Each structure stands twice: as structure tokens, then as C-alpha cells.
Amino acid sequence: MANIQEIAKLAGVSSATVSRVINHKPHVSSETRAHVQQIINQLDYVPNINAVSLKKGATKMLGIVAPTFSDSLGTFLKNFTLAAQQGGYNVTLFLTGLDKQKELEAFERLRNKQLDGLVLVIRLNEWDVLESYAKYGPIVTWQRVEDRNIQSVFMNQYDGYMLALEHLYEKGYRKIVNAYGNTAGLNTKSREKAYADFCQKYDLNPNEFKHFYNQGHMSEGETMARWWVDQTHKPDAFVMATDYLASGLVTEAKRLGLSIPQDFAVVGFDNTLVAHLLDLTTIHYPIGKQGENAFIMIDNQLSKRTNPLEALSFHLVERLTT
Amino acid sequence: MANIQEIAKLAGVSSATVSRVINHKPHVSSETRAHVQQIINQLDYVPNINAVSLKKGATKMLGIVAPTFSDSLGTFLKNFTLAAQQGGYNVTLFLTGLDKQKELEAFERLRNKQLDGLVLVIRLNEWDVLESYAKYGPIVTWQRVEDRNIQSVFMNQYDGYMLALEHLYEKGYRKIVNAYGNTAGLNTKSREKAYADFCQKYDLNPNEFKHFYNQGHMSEGETMARWWVDQTHKPDAFVMATDYLASGLVTEAKRLGLSIPQDFAVVGFDNTLVAHLLDLTTIHYPIGKQGENAFIMIDNQLSKRTNPLEALSFHLVERLTT
DNA sequence: TTGTAGGCGTTATCAG
DNA sequence: CTGATAACGCCTACAA
Numbered sequence: 001m002a003n004i005q006e007i008a009k010l011a012g013v014s015s016a017t018v019s020r021v022i023n024h025k026p027h028v029s030s031e032t033r034a035h036v037q038q039i040i041n042q043l044d045y046v047p048n049i050n051a052v053s054l055k056k057g058a059t060k061m062l063g064i065v066a067p068t069f070s071d072s073l074g075t076f077l078k079n080f081t082l083a084a085q086q087g088g089y090n091v092t093l094f095l096t097g098l099d100k101q102k103e104l105e106a107f108e109r110l111r112n113k114q115l116d117g118l119v120l121v122i123r124l125n126e127w128d129v130l131e132s133y134a135k136y137g138p139i140v141t142w143q144r145v146e147d148r149n150i151q152s153v154f155m156n157q158y159d160g161y162m163l164a165l166e167h168l169y170e171k172g173y174r175k176i177v178n179a180y181g182n183t184a185g186l187n188t189k190s191r192e193k194a195y196a197d198f199c200q201k202y203d204l205n206p207n208e209f210k211h212f213y214n215q216g217h218m219s220e221g222e223t224m225a226r227w228w229v230d231q232t233h234k235p236d237a238f239v240m241a242t243d244y245l246a247s248g249l250v251t252e253a254k255r256l257g258l259s260i261p262q263d264f265a266v267v268g269f270d271n272t273l274v275a276h277l278l279d280l281t282t283i284h285y286p287i288g289k290q291g292e293n294a295f296i297m298i299d300n301q302l303s304k305r306t307n308p309l310e311a312l313s314f315h316l317v318e319r320l321t322t
Numbered sequence: 323m324a325n326i327q328e329i330a331k332l333a334g335v336s337s338a339t340v341s342r343v344i345n346h347k348p349h350v351s352s353e354t355r356a357h358v359q360q361i362i363n364q365l366d367y368v369p370n371i372n373a374v375s376l377k378k379g380a381t382k383m384l385g386i387v388a389p390t391f392s393d394s395l396g397t398f399l400k401n402f403t404l405a406a407q408q409g410g411y412n413v414t415l416f417l418t419g420l421d422k423q424k425e426l427e428a429f430e431r432l433r434n435k436q437l438d439g440l441v442l443v444i445r446l447n448e449w450d451v452l453e454s455y456a457k458y459g460p461i462v463t464w465q466r467v468e469d470r471n472i473q474s475v476f477m478n479q480y481d482g483y484m485l486a487l488e489h490l491y492e493k494g495y496r497k498i499v500n501a502y503g504n505t506a507g508l509n510t511k512s513r514e515k516a517y518a519d520f521c522q523k524y525d526l527n528p529n530e531f532k533h534f535y536n537q538g539h540m541s542e543g544e545t546m547a548r549w550w551v552d553q554t555h556k557p558d559a560f561v562m563a564t565d566y567l568a569s570g571l572v573t574e575a576k577r578l579g580l581s582i583p584q585d586f587a588v589v590g591f592d593n594t595l596v597a598h599l600l601d602l603t604t605i606h607y608p609i610g611k612q613g614e615n616a617f618i619m620i621d622n623q624l625s626k627r628t629n630p631l632e633a634l635s636f637h638l639v640e641r642l643t644t
Numbered sequence: 645t646t647g648t649a650g651g652c653g654t655t656a657t658c659a660g
Numbered sequence: 661c662t663g664a665t666a667a668c669g670c671c672t673a674c675a676a
Contacts, residue, residue, distance in 0.1 A: 003653055014663045019655060027661055049436045050381065051653035053372040054668050061414070069400035071393075078391035081417050085424070090431075092383070092414035095403050102407070109412075112371045218599065247599055255601075274599060277540065277569055279577075325669055336647045341671060349645060373669035376652050 002045040011039045022047055058116050062298060065094040065106045066121035071244075071272055072287055073121060076142065079291035080119060087299050089116070100124045107133040117298040120150075138301035140294045144186050151297045153290040153312075157187045160283045160314030161194040164239050164267040167281070167316050169202060173237035173265055176204075179212040179224065179249075181241040188213070191241075209235050214245055221248020225256060228264065236264050237322070243268035243275040243282055250278055250321060266321040279320040286312055324367040333361045344369055380438050384620060387416040387428045388443035393566075393594055394609055395443060398464065401613030402441065409621050411438070422446045429455040439620040442472075460623035462616045466508050473619045475612040475634075479509045482605045482636030483516040486561050486589040489603070489638050491524060495559035495587055498526075501534040501546060501571075503563040510535070513563075531557050536567055543570020547578060550586065558586050559644070565590035565597040565604055572600055572643060588643040601642040608634055 004022075008015040013032060020028045021036040028036075039045075053059045062084055066073050077093065084091045092115070094106040103124045109115040110133055117138040123130060127145060134149035144154040168176055178195055180188040192211075199206040214220040221240065225248075228234060240246035246268035253260055260266055268275050268282035275282040289310045296307050326344075330337040335354060342350045343358040350358075361367075375381045384406055388395050399415065406413045414437070416428040425446045431437040432455055439460040445452060449467060456471035466476040490498055500517055502510040514533075521528040536542040543562065547570075550556060562568035568590035575582055582588055590597050590604035597604040611632045618629050 004655095005653080015654080016656085016663060016665095017661090020662090023655085029661060032661080046430060046434045048376070048653050049431070049434045050372055050375040051668090052655080054370070054376050054652090054670090055654045055656085057668075059372065069396060071396075074391060074393075074396045077415070078417065081391075081415055082419075085417065090414050090416065092412050093399070093403055094412065095400065095407065097404075108368060109371070112368045114371045218595075244595075251599060251601070273540075273566075274596065277573060277596060277599075279573070326671095327669080337670080338647060338649095338672075339645090342646090345671085351645060354645080370669050373652090374671080376654090376669085377671050379652080 002043045004045075004047065007036065007039050007043065007045055010043070011036045053113070057113065059114060060089050061115050062089050062091045062295075063094055063106050063109060063115045063118045064091055064121065065096060065103060065118060067096050067098060067124060069095060072270065075272075075287045076121065076291040076294075079288040080295050083292045083295035087295065089295075089299075096124055098124070104129075110136045110139075116302055119294045119298065138298045140297045142290065142294070151301075153293045153297070155285070155290070155312055155314070156190055157314075158190040158194045160269065160285060161191040161239070162198065163314055163316050164269070164283050165194065165198040167318070168237050168239070168265060168267065168322065169198075171265065171322055173322075174202075174204065175208065175235040176237045176239060177209045177212070177224075177235040179214055179221070179238060179240045179245055181214060181216055183213045188241075195239075214241055216242050216245055218244050218248035221245040221250075222252035224249050225252035225258070228253075229256060229258075234264070237266070238264060239267045239269075241269060243270045243272045243280060246280055246282070246321075247274045247278050250280065260321050268321075271317050275317070275319070281319045281322040282317050284315050284317050286310075286314075324365045326369070329358065329361050329365060329367055332365070333358045375435070379435060381436060382411050383437050384411050384413045384617075385416055385428050385431060385437045385440045386413055386443065387418060387425060387440060389418050389420060389446060391417060394592065397594075397609045398443065398613040398616075401610040402617050405614045405617035409617065411617075411621075418446055420446065426451075432458045432461075438624055441616045441620065460620045462619045464612065464616070473623075475615045475619070477607070477612070477634055477636070478512055479636075480512040480516045482591065482607060483513040483561070484520065485636055485638050486591070486605050487516065487520040489640070490559045490561070490587060490589065490644065491520075493587065493644055495644075496526065497530065497557040498559045498561060499531045499534070499546075499557040501536055501543070501560060501562045501567055503536060503538055505535045510563075536563055538564050538567055540566050540570035543567040543572075544574035546571050547574035547580070550575075551578060551580075556586070559588070560586060561589045561591075563591060565592045565594045565602060568602055568604070568643075569596045569600050572602065582643050590643075593639050597639070597641070603641045603644040604639050606637050606639050608632075608636075 004015045004018050008018045013036060017028060018036055021033050064077060064080060081091045096102040110118050120141040131147050131149050140151045142153055145152050180191055182188060196206055238249060246266050250260060250266055268280045271282045271284035289312055293309045296309055300306055326337045326340050330340045335358060339350060340358055343355050386399060386402060403413045418424040432440050442463040453469050453471050462473045464475055467474050502513055504510060518528055560571060568588050572582060572588055590602040593604045593606035611634055615631045618631055622628055
């Protein structure tokens, strides 16, 4: 395999000159430049990137770390990767499952210089152990975090959730059931708070109905449709944690012969493909833009620039379920 | 940043000994080993992986190259990545868009030693230019290819498509419309062939209805529902190129007040989440297993092993649209 | 069992 | 404008 020395010898110059040609640096006469370039082409030479990385102490590689592969992650990953590639970086994916150790492995890559930066979608380990890696390179997360060493593209879902509630109120719905996500999650807390404030504002009883806490699987939405049928005192609207959950509810309702929004209204969250597919009213969650921002933040730190971030906001997408 | 020399000095040994300790090589007394290890822990030292890669000429990194991010790619990527991680590799994603140059960049990574192997989901460049990179490392593709230097996890869709057709026939449907994918694609050819053979076998007229060629977007399925309404001589079944296409057809049909499978039957392809969501009868396409096989093939070449591949086959998933 | 020293392929600093 | 040469951090014969 050809290396820079070989090129130098064949071109009758020093390796320094070859290096200058490769990296388009000045101080090479155009004749020598052309000549060296010709030899390079002739031998089909490319620089060994590991040597470059070793020398420069940077790899132009970023990592993205998440426990599992979901639709949302797909969107995030896609936009992040595209932005990164645009900026001259490549990105490698770490799927951690539920394995804390696996997550640490990704962070070790930052330490051992294989990665210049990292975006952590959902963490497994405690913040303080992850935070200790910040000194090895920029870390950005999707989640909310109070740490000046780790930046975040977090969006407070309070605002988005309130959008859904206000929309329902405006449409005349008063008997609203909430299906939240993970009990422990911060997003759930924000949404609960939004609902509490909403009830206070309009003088509604926040505990008129059961509150659901789900893992986001479609089948849990299906269960809720059957739950509705069983109730004597029935709600007239559902706000669902995700579009998938909502789609479970909607499709099962149809199987049961119910009609939406006549029997009850449904609002999803995220505005993913299924929402379009099922004509779901939903809250648009700009995950793609968050991915782009994640890159911008990393890039800004790495290159000490200060490029502006994309503006992020939720908005309501009204379709046929309300 | 601590390096091997520094550890050596502090431990009062040579860097060679430290290296032996790091890599768990024999010929080190357990006392020195323990001592060196202690210094390593103390200084929180990790080897610089770029130096290791440079020395060894391998990175334990694989690439995955695709034009755009889709649901199917997500499944493939997920399984491939998980398998790769299991085998001690990490994988980096290259999104090429429609840019041939971008695709070549990924292949250059193979050449310049940043990647040990590559899986090409959908190619942009011609096979012969891509094939010329095979000498730099193993390449596996999702597509069909006649090239002994590039392996493939391709599955002939003839078989899967025939499954759909036979199922419809068995259910009594005789007036079948086909919605294929890209005109140029090999999969389309296989499917056309399956349909031709099917018609021959049962003595049907293969050109009784228009043949559709689509890009796979949902809206094209929607268009087909409206097309059906406009026909005087109506078909009684549709075989759709993808579940998404099928879901467009099904949801639009419902909006138009049609009922499935009474007005017409629909069979999808891929068995993705939407198929479950909409109770679509479909053909299960084991994309995840193809991803795993892609890794096994690469790993076999890289480590000169010969691990067995997963068995791959289509099967029918009968739901409520037939 | 341990150490010495050369080399992996580049880049960057100095001289010239 | 060009060339020597010293790093970058690690591994591995070969010696001791």
C-alpha cells in the first residue's frame, strides 16, 4: 500500500512537500504541485486516516448514543447525520439496549480519541458519571439536564401539551383523559403540570378520570379503547403520549364500531407518519431540528464558533380526530 | 493526557511491559502486572485508539451506506448494528442522498483504513466502480449483484410476491391489480415475472387491468383508491409494493366510504408497523435478519471464520384486508 | 521476565 | 519554495 514516503520518492521530492500538496497548503510551486499530484493519481494513493487522526488528535467522528431504535430516533439520527456530514463529520451509532456498560463504552471512545463529540439521546447511567467525560469532548443530550458541562436540545413539553389541551377546550371538550408516558420521566411531569394548570384555569376537576401511564406501545392504546367502552361515566377526549399510542386507541375504537370524533376526540403527540396516516390531530414535535441543533452545538464547541441554533417550537396539527 | 510512556516511567518499567499489561499478554510477573495496573487506574489511563489502529491497520469499525433514511433501513440498521456491537465492532452511518460522490467517500474510508468493512444498502454508483474497492475490505450489499467480490443478502422477491398472489387466489379473488415499485428495479422485475407466471398457471389475463409503478409514497396509494372508484370495470384485489403504499390505499378507501375487503382486498409487503396498525394482510420480509446476515458475512471474511447464516424466507401474514 | 528500539503514516517546525 | 526531522502513541521482534 502506497504511503507518503513512496510518493515522495517517486516524485523526487520530500514527504513534507507531498503533505503540502495533499492538504492544499501554500508554498508549493504550481509545477511541483502538479507533478506530485500526478504521481498521487497514478499510484491511486490516499492518506491513511488513522495516522492523520493520531497526529492531529481528532477524528472528525461523532457518536450518537441511544438505548433502542425507534421512529423518533430515526428522525433525530437522520437529521443529525446529515448535518454532521455537511460539516465534515461522520457519525457512528451506539445502541445500548439496557446495558449501562455499553453506554460507557461509547463515552470511552470520547476518552480514547476515537470520537470528537457525542450526542446522548437517552441516558442510562447517572448524570454525574457521564458528566465526568465532558472534559474529553463536547457532549449534547436530548434530555433535560442541569449541568453546564453537558448541553441539551431539550424542549419543555409543557408548552406542547398545553397546545393540545387548549385546542380540545376550544372545540368544546371538557371531559379529558390523559395518557402519559413513563411515570418517572420528566416529560410526564411537565405534562401533568400542564394539565393541572389547565384544569385550574378552566375550573375543571383534574381527577374526574383515571390517569394512564404507558410505555408507549400501541397495544396499550388499544386497551384504552376497551376501557372507554366499559365506563358508565365516559370521557369525551383523550390526549395521548405519542402518536403510536393514539393510533392504537383509534384503530381499536374503529374495530369496536365507535366513531371518532363523535364518540370521543383524540390528540396524539410527535406528528409522525402514523399521525398523517390515520388523520390524527397531533402536536408537531420538531425532532429533526433538534437533531440539527445537536450538531450545531457540538460543532460550535469543537470549532469555537458560535453559529446560531434553529428556533424550536411545538405547534398543533389539526386533522380529523378532534 | 497520559500515554504509555508516562505510565511506564511512573511504574518504573518499560513501555513494552505496560503494553503487555494493557493487552493481557503473558510473560509478565503478576507483581509487576498488578503494580502497573494500579498506576493505570490511578492515572485513569486509556490507550489512544488511533495509535492502535495505525499500528494494527484495523479499526474495528464498519460502515453502512444508504441514500436515505427509511423505516426499512431503520430495521436493517438496528439489527446490523446490534450484531456488529456483539462482535466487537462499531458502525458508522453514511447517508448519501442522491450524491454519488458521497457514496464514494464512504468507500474511500475503506481504502484509507478507517473502516474494516462496508455494507451498501442501495447503491448509487455503478457496480464496477464500487467493486474496485473490494480489495480494501469486505463489502456486502442488500441488493442483488453478480460479483464474486461483493457478497449479498439479497432475497428474490418472486417468492414473496407469489405468496401474496396465491393467497388471493385461494380466497377467491380473480381480478387483481398490481402496484409495483420503481420501474427500473430488479424487485419490480421479479414481481412482474411472478404475476405473469401466476396468470399463466390459472389462465388469467395479465393485462386485464392497468399496472401501477410507484415511488412508494403513501399518497400514491391514496390516488389508487380514487382510481378504483372511477372505474366501471373494477378489480377486486390489490397487491401493493409496500405497506405504506397499501396503507395509503386503505385509509383513503375508508375516507371514501368503501369497505375492505368487501369492495376489494389489499395485500401489503414488508410487514412493517403500519401493517399491524391497519390490520393489513401482508408479506413478512425478514429485513432484520438480513441485517444480521450482512454482519455475519463481513465478520466471516474479516476473521476468516465461517459462521452459519440465518435462514431467510418470506411468509404470509393474514389480517383483515383479504 | 523485562527492556530496547524501530516503525506504523502523517503533520509541523525549523532551517536553508 | 523545499527538505530534514521530530513528534503523535502504540506494538513487537529481538536482545538481554
